[in-house]
Amino acid sequence: MAGILERYRNFYDFPADFPIISLNEGNTPLIPAPKISAEVSRLSGQPDVQVFLKFEGLNPTGSFKDRGMTYAVSKAVADGHTHIICASTGNTSAAAAAYGARAGLKTLIILPGGKVALGKLSQAIMYGAAIVEIDGNFDQALDIVRALGETGKVCVVNSINPYRLQGQKTGAFELCDVLGDAPDDLYIPVGNAGNISAYWMGFKEYADKGISSKRPRMCGYQAAGAAPIVHGHKIEKPETLATAIRIGNPASWQLAEAARDDSGGRIDCVTDPQIVAAYQFLASREGVLCEPSSAASVAGLFKAASLSQVQANSTIVCVLTGNGLKDPDSAIEYGNPQRAQLPADSDQVAAFFGL
Amino acid sequence: MAGILERYRNFYDFPADFPIISLNEGNTPLIPAPKISAEVSRLSGQPDVQVFLKFEGLNPTGSFKDRGMTYAVSKAVADGHTHIICASTGNTSAAAAAYGARAGLKTLIILPGGKVALGKLSQAIMYGAAIVEIDGNFDQALDIVRALGETGKVCVVNSINPYRLQGQKTGAFELCDVLGDAPDDLYIPVGNAGNISAYWMGFKEYADKGISSKRPRMCGYQAAGAAPIVHGHKIEKPETLATAIRIGNPASWQLAEAARDDSGGRIDCVTDPQIVAAYQFLASREGVLCEPSSAASVAGLFKAASLSQVQANSTIVCVLTGNGLKDPDSAIEYGNPQRAQLPADSDQVAAFFGL
Numbered sequence: 209m210a211g212i213l214e215r216y217r218n219f220y221d222f223p224a225d226f227p228i229i230s231l232n233e234g235n236t237p238l239i240p241a242p243k244i245s246a247e248v249s250r251l252s253g254q255p256d257v258q259v260f261l262k263f264e265g266l267n268p269t270g271s272f273k274d275r276g277m278t279y280a281v282s283k284a285v286a287d288g289h290t291h292i293i294c295a296s297t298g299n300t301s302a303a304a305a306a307y308g309a310r311a312g313l314k315t316l317i318i319l320p321g322g323k324v325a326l327g328k329l330s331q332a333i334m335y336g337a338a339i340v341e342i343d344g345n346f347d348q349a350l351d352i353v354r355a356l357g358e359t360g361k362v363c364v365v366n367s368i369n370p371y372r373l374q375g376q377k378t379g380a381f382e383l384c385d386v387l388g389d390a391p392d393d394l395y396i397p398v399g400n401a402g403n404i405s406a407y408w409m410g411f412k413e414y415a416d417k418g419i420s421s422k423r424p425r426m427c428g429y430q431a432a433g434a435a436p437i438v439h440g441h442k443i444e445k446p447e448t449l450a451t452a453i454r455i456g457n458p459a460s461w462q463l464a465e466a467a468r469d470d471s472g473g474r475i476d477c478v479t480d481p482q483i484v485a486a487y488q489f490l491a492s493r494e495g496v497l498c499e500p501s502s503a504a505s506v507a508g509l510f511k512a513a514s515l516s517q518v519q520a521n522s523t524i525v526c527v528l529t530g531n532g533l534k535d536p537d538s539a540i541e542y543g544n545p546q547r548a549q550l551p552a553d554s555d556q557v558a559a560f561f562g563l
Numbered sequence: 564m565a566g567i568l569e570r571y572r573n574f575y576d577f578p579a580d581f582p583i584i585s586l587n588e589g590n591t592p593l594i595p596a597p598k599i600s601a602e603v604s605r606l607s608g609q610p611d612v613q614v615f616l617k618f619e620g621l622n623p624t625g626s627f628k629d630r631g632m633t634y635a636v637s638k639a640v641a642d643g644h645t646h647i648i649c650a651s652t653g654n655t656s657a658a659a660a661a662y663g664a665r666a667g668l669k670t671l672i673i674l675p676g677g678k679v680a681l682g683k684l685s686q687a688i689m690y691g692a693a694i695v696e697i698d699g700n701f702d703q704a705l706d707i708v709r710a711l712g713e714t715g716k717v718c719v720v721n722s723i724n725p726y727r728l729q730g731q732k733t734g735a736f737e738l739c740d741v742l743g744d745a746p747d748d749l750y751i752p753v754g755n756a757g758n759i760s761a762y763w764m765g766f767k768e769y770a771d772k773g774i775s776s777k778r779p780r781m782c783g784y785q786a787a788g789a790a791p792i793v794h795g796h797k798i799e800k801p802e803t804l805a806t807a808i809r810i811g812n813p814a815s816w817q818l819a820e821a822a823r824d825d826s827g828g829r830i831d832c833v834t835d836p837q838i839v840a841a842y843q844f845l846a847s848r849e850g851v852l853c854e855p856s857s858a859a860s861v862a863g864l865f866k867a868a869s870l871s872q873v874q875a876n877s878t879i880v881c882v883l884t885g886n887g888l889k890d891p892d893s894a895i896e897y898g899n900p901q902r903a904q905l906p907a908d909s910d911q912v913a914a915f916f917g918l
Contacts, residue, residue: 209592209741231850232594237564237587237623266621268592268851270888310850316916321904327682330891333898336847340915344907355909361918386564492691495586495665496623533625533888536685543688549676552699554710560695561671563716
């Protein structure tokens with residue numbers, strides 16, 4: 209299946225000769241989550257809640273960022289740029305480096321110090337980007353990107369580039385296409401706040417065109433230590449193990465608040481232990497391994513269920529933004545295996561397994 | 564989109580009440596590879612070669628193994644098993660642990676010592692499997708699994724379980740569905756030799772039913788240090804950096820030879836440096852990060868092009884069996900980045916990037 213710009217061409221106004229740079233992103237699975245559904249019903253006391261997981265970790269570079277990057281990089285090529293640049297907690301840089309490589313552009317990446325998951329760093333390296341790790345956080349990295357962007361020598365592909373959100377809105381389209389209508393509620397992690405804004409844009413477009421009959425409540429979840437929208441002010445030193453949403457001054461702050469208010473939704477926060485519990489539940493009960501930050505959506509749903517914010521007979525989608533393989537260290541830290549090293553002897557192995 | 568057993572239900576004879584355990588596997592992208600196509604034309608002197616990448620790394624657990632595991636685990640549930648077991652270089656264990664978790668079964672895993680990629684190990688841990696790492700290689704691990712399977716207490720889900728290959732044949736179906744016919748040549752890594760056998764089964768079924776007009780040449784590639792089929796004898800101590808195909812006594816040896824001979828294809832080998840070169844080409848030129856073993860297919864195609872084994876005007880598919888995120892250490896080792904640590908200062912960052 210073609211990538212999102214070809215599949216949803218009618219929702220864009222680029223010219224016929226637009227140079228589409230695509231890795232056949234999108235078309236990610238919507239996986240039923242029977243065990244999460246049961247848990248939500250148990251916590252909320254509401255029957256017949258149907259939960260689905262939009263597993264964006266199965267995009268070509270392992271996160272939802274690919275949907276926006278195909279458009280941003282295509283536009284950079286169309287405009288004659290030779291260099292693209294971004295600040296990143298890891299997923300944006302992986303996507304930029306991959307699409308940049310495919311387009312034959314030079315990709316420049318600025319990472320915050322010390323908190324980028326191993327898999328994401330390995331991607332930027334292997335795709336051939338130039339990488340600077342700064343002694344500072346994501347927000348400082350983005351400030352530098354903005355400054356370098358103003359020189360006109362590089363094309364900024366962070367989500368302040370409007371083509372990013374325009375691409376990401378296709379996540380909402382796909383949900384509606386598969387479900388036959390919009391869900392009742394969308395649960396989604398909030399970091400830089402671009403994705404919740406983009407999904408809302410997509411849901412509005414589908415409803416305005418009559419393709420869907422309704423618009424979902426947008427329920428965004430920040431990490432408790434990095435929750436500027438919840439608290440109503442910037443967080444100077446955001447802290448959370450959910451590194452992909454460790455952002456104290458979201459670029460799409462106003463758009464996210466508008467999505468929340470227009471949809472009758474909410475933006476709330478979940479603690480690191482709640483995120484880890486959801487991350488473990490997803491892997492060990494549903495068989496879906498996302499990155500810790502992605503589990504903020506499911507952690508938020510569990511919290512909402514406990515607070516009686518979930519309605520009976522509702523269809524709920526949780527967006528899982530990134531692939532758990534991006535963060536093997538967290539999986540090893542938070543997994544709880546029965547594990548041993550043994551000689552190659554079937555009796556000893558059988559004994560260990562209790563067979 | 565539903566998983567492979569529902570989508571291709573007509574190609575199976577399971578009953579209507581069969582308990583399908585699925586993560587919506589399959590439906591992976593077929594990505595055009597313009598730069599590989601040009602390189603193959605350059606090496607071979609043959610014009611108009613069109614190469615596509617079947618990126619199986621975008622299955623739910625990051626490898627093609629999910630296609631077979633959905634069927635094997637569903638059958639285990641149907642048969643009333645409570646435990647599944649496998650030997651694995653990593654990908655099979657990840658798939659078994661995920662589908663086992665989803666089905667509520669206990670998953671037992673035996674890994675060869677010291678050569679399982681970090682991401683794969685992290686998966687088995689996070690999905691909640693019981694894991695034994697033996698002091699021995701894959702072939703010894705499989706021997707133990709066979710022995711424990713004979714007790715009747717556990718269901719073996721290695722590819723000696725016939726449902727595995729039956730599921731994996733859908734990779735061939737999807738290729739034909741997207742291309743409109745079978746390709747001329749299929750290039751595929753060969754380790755335990757189940758996948759080449761399964762693809763051939765799928766291509767034959769589609770041709771027999773008249774859905775495709777032809778059957779491709781099956782071109783399988785082993786790693787030079789683990790090439791028992793090429794050499795015609797078991798390899799006692801297989802060695803290659805391509806850990807997923809580090810196998811000296813393939814379970815599906817005869818089936819793979821039959822696929823080769825019936826299709827007019829070949830099984831050859833590629834060296835570790837050839838595998839690394841293809842792995843780097845894929846990431847830095849096409850923007851596709853697979854695991855090193857997967858790149859054996861593209862390394863094989865480059866070798867074949869150099870040996871005049873590629874024909875003009877042919878459509879070629881290279882199967883990329885696993886996601887590069889499964890092996891971050893290899894990406895960091897073989898990537899070649901321009902990289903620095905700097906203060907959060909835009910002038911210094913600009914200077915490093917040459918802006």
